[in-house]
Amino acid sequence: MRTSSVTAAVVALGTALVAVVTTSVGVAPAHAAPSCRGDRITVAELSGGCVVASGSVVLPDGRVFAVPDAGTTVTALPVATTTGGDPGDASVTNTGAAGIAVAVDGRWSGAPAAVRRVLALREGRVAAGHGAGAGAATTGTGSAASSCTDRSYTLLAYRWTRDVRWWSNPTGAKAADRVAIRAGATAWSGRLGTCGRSITSSAANTWVSTTARTPAVSSTGGCGDPDRRSVTGWGSLPAGTLATTCVWSQDGIAVEADQRYSTRYAWSSTATCSGNRYDLRGVATHEWGHAYGLGHTAASSALVMKPAAAPCDVAQRSLGLGDALGIDARY
Template sequence: MSPRRVLALAASLTVAGLVAATTVTPASARSAAGAADPCPGSGAIPIGSLAAAVRSGCSLVGRMVTDGRISVMVPPAGMSVAGDGVGTHGEVRGLTVTNTGTTVRAVRDSAGAVSLGHTTSARRGSPPACKDRTSNLEGPKWKTGLRYHVNLKGLPGRLHQSKVVKQIRKANGNMRTGRNTCGKPRLRTPASVYLGRTKAKPDIGAGGPSCRKGNSQNVVGFGNLPGGLLGWTCYWFFGSRMAGSDMLIDNGPNLVTNLPKNCTNKWDFEGTVTHEWGHAYGLAHSGSGHDNLTMQAILSPCSTYARTLGLGDWIGMNKMYGHRH
């Protein structure tokens, strides 16, 4: 892990859906010399048991906290770790774990979505993209440029490597600059830098999925995500300062770089990755009923609409980074 990701600064995340918050017992009060280890076990901690685990006075750093689907590793004091993604159907909600040094908290994303699948009619029932002002922020943002690598191990053979890298880079630009058809100006998000290919892996477990301790690089990679997920992003931050981000893109049959003429149950690769860059830059889901926005948790198939930001997506990015005049 890089020095940026281990710097122990006080951090606190305030978002809807607080699940657990408890004061940590000082180490001096936990056990007397020679007493039996009061902290047995190293398995995942269910959210419902987190308060009791913290009251035990045991160090939870490195332990996974889980809601039964998503797992996030408890970071060092002063740091928060969050995971969020986008899917084709089902439940898509994020999870954030914050370690302030005296408190460990787990927070579920209250603006996620539960759906059996999106159709054209669902988008027709939502406000047009350039009329929908809905936006939600995760809290942190980048103070300096986001520098990232791409790991193509696990990329399906049906997808061309050069085109995939090109669309990952374009998707970053879509979100970073605020590409839109609503007449809004270019954003002033700090410049990103593509650093090329890498063998380093995103510190994301595909099963679940899970966010782990982080590594020294920001990496976009590929893996077999569960439950209809198209992409998943984990990010590490100190208070309002984003420190790192990894992204895992599903390598199943759903994503394509070119939508077929007679499209059925295929999702746009560039639009999906644009959504995931939104999480990496600090955007949360827009919530149900906003199906024409890029940051809707469930994307509609057979459309490239998510490549361009809706008004609410642009407003959210503008709140964090401002725009050019």
């Protein structure tokens, strides 16, 4: 990772999601906090500072997250249709005794002590050159930059220290998925010739096999219980959401990434695309960008990591300049 790209973004706390928090689990505070229990604990309840060991948290937008283990962050990263509206990247961090911190596109809620702890640790990681931040801002003269002139990117608060070993579940697939999703995964790896530049990325993945396991991504667009096995698959998602990736991380290191692609829409996985279908390879490229640790760029950008995809957006298969600079900064 290039320290200059990250350090310049220390002030952009609202732009990227948080790093996971390492806590002293099992050490009781001087005044024990109350506990929250149940399958749909609200953010308002979390704001009281309660400790949560199990159950689920429901966000105001309806997304439901299984409570992660103490010391773990789970992040949900969707891609929307251009007419559906982006629900926003969301993270839930369980700090243990300080409670749970929730972030939705940089807006913080949950236990105040947890939020303070997450932000303090995240600031320390950024200052040390190990954290997250925004990349260079889009340049231009009022008109939208092209994919080869737009240098913008956003780094999320996690990265992989090994290759992503993953399985695919073809049940309910709306297109031939394995080849298309694998192409999306490898678009970020190795020697990348982008916009006249040559970049070498150490982001890597290994497809293992098909599986009957289902990805731990819920129909609400939230995240379920991880099993340390990264799986892609198909299922229902809220209207306007094409796909969602859930990533679990500990102390800034990603340990699992699951993806769900929506069965609500028509998809294409052929070399060319026509009609009111969504290009699976292009959307998969976007979701694997999230899996590797990249966040959204501006909706007006022509980059892979813009937050929404139009039907037959095959241009999203190929990295733009900002996309390549982002993966280079991360790996």
